[in-house]
Amino acid sequence: MKNGPCWLDDAGKPIQAHGGMIARFGDKWYWYGENKDGPTLRGSAVGHRVDVVGVSCYSSSDLVNWHYEGLALKPEPGDAAHPLHPSKIVERPKVLYCEKTGKYVMWFHSDSPDYWSACAGCAVSDTPQGPFHFLYATQPNRRDCRDINVYQDPVTQKAYVIHSGDWNHTLYFSELDDDYTGFTGNCFAQLAEQTREGGSLCRHDGLYYCVSSGCTGWNPNPTLYAVTRHLTTPMVLVDNPCEGPRYRTTFDGQSTYIFEADGVFYLMLDHWKPENLKESGYSILPIDFSDGRMTVRWQPEFNGLIRADR
Numbered sequence: 001m002k003n004g005p006c007w008l009d010d011a012g013k014p015i016q017a018h019g020g021m022i023a024r025f026g027d028k029w030y031w032y033g034e035n036k037d038g039p040t041l042r043g044s045a046v047g048h049r050v051d052v053v054g055v056s057c058y059s060s061s062d063l064v065n066w067h068y069e070g071l072a073l074k075p076e077p078g079d080a081a082h083p084l085h086p087s088k089i090v091e092r093p094k095v096l097y098c099e100k101t102g103k104y105v106m107w108f109h110s111d112s113p114d115y116w117s118a119c120a121g122c123a124v125s126d127t128p129q130g131p132f133h134f135l136y137a138t139q140p141n142r143r144d145c146r147d148i149n150v151y152q153d154p155v156t157q158k159a160y161v162i163h164s165g166d167w168n169h170t171l172y173f174s175e176l177d178d179d180y181t182g183f184t185g186n187c188f189a190q191l192a193e194q195t196r197e198g199g200s201l202c203r204h205d206g207l208y209y210c211v212s213s214g215c216t217g218w219n220p221n222p223t224l225y226a227v228t229r230h231l232t233t234p235m236v237l238v239d240n241p242c243e244g245p246r247y248r249t250t251f252d253g254q255s256t257y258i259f260e261a262d263g264v265f266y267l268m269l270d271h272w273k274p275e276n277l278k279e280s281g282y283s284i285l286p287i288d289f290s291d292g293r294m295t296v297r298w299q300p301e302f303n304g305l306i307r308a309d310r
């Protein structure tokens with residue numbers, strides 16, 4: 001796959017899984033993301049948008065050939081007040097598997113078209129491909145919630161919804177309850193007054209790394225990574241991990257998720273095309289942790305997993 005443009009699925013159709021994530025459930029990889037296969041509407045107060053089409057699910061055995069499984073979460077065109085009505089915002093869907101309940105739990109950024117309601121939406125399914133059934137949308141711990149992600153701490157096994165809050169000034173970690181469908185009330189702030197979006201986490205060699213973008217709408221900006229030894233103690237912003245052409249604009253992309261496969265972490269990027277959002281592209285880039293720093297080098301292609309001992 002060529003990193004940068006929109007990728008095609010195994011039927012030759014553009015993959016509609018923007019702001020997404022890749023996770024392994026059972027013997028397959030699943031890619032969830034925003035289906036933006038509609039006209040880009042211009043001139044709204046907050047710029048360009050696509051009416052909610054739903055959340056796509058694709059499956060793969062090799063991370064290169066992707067099969068469309070359909071809409072894992074469907075819109076609700078009949079109810080103008082519903083958070084899944086086409087007029088709303090559904091962004092950055094992420095899915096966790098809950099061992100306790102045996103359910104798949106989706107969290108997504110649920111918002112009004114002007115981005116003022118700033119909620120987290122929750123939906124559950126018995127199977128990874130869905131259908132996911134919408135439960136509710138809320139502000140986690142009464143805090144505004146925009147760019148969203150999820151993280152299962154491999155040390156404590158606690159799961160979190162990570163979200164930009166305080167009008168994107170702070171990154172919040174809101175702990176999920178045992179079912180992953182509600183919040184315990186435990187919540188801590190990171191990167192206060194750093195105005196970050198697209199926060200994505202991984203843990204390597206005893207340190208937590210948080211990759212995030214700045215806040216410039218659909219336009220790219222420099223990624224920064226931050227580090228902490230304990231998830232709940234303050235992270236320190238370190239540097240831009242990107243190396244290669246256009247490293248100052250994250251190769252013209254924005255972080256959406258970090259997944260691990262065979263001991264290697266991979267950073268997923270969206271390459272937004274604000275004029276025609278459905279044509280937005282993707283990259284998957286391996287993360288290197290040698291020499292005491294995090295490095296994400298530009299690679300023109302992603303051709304599946306690389307060896308951990310390369």
Ligand code: DGJ
Binds near residue numbers: 197217254
């Ligand atoms: C940047 C965010 O990261 C995207 O998910 C989206 O909300 C755009 N802003 C909208 O401008």
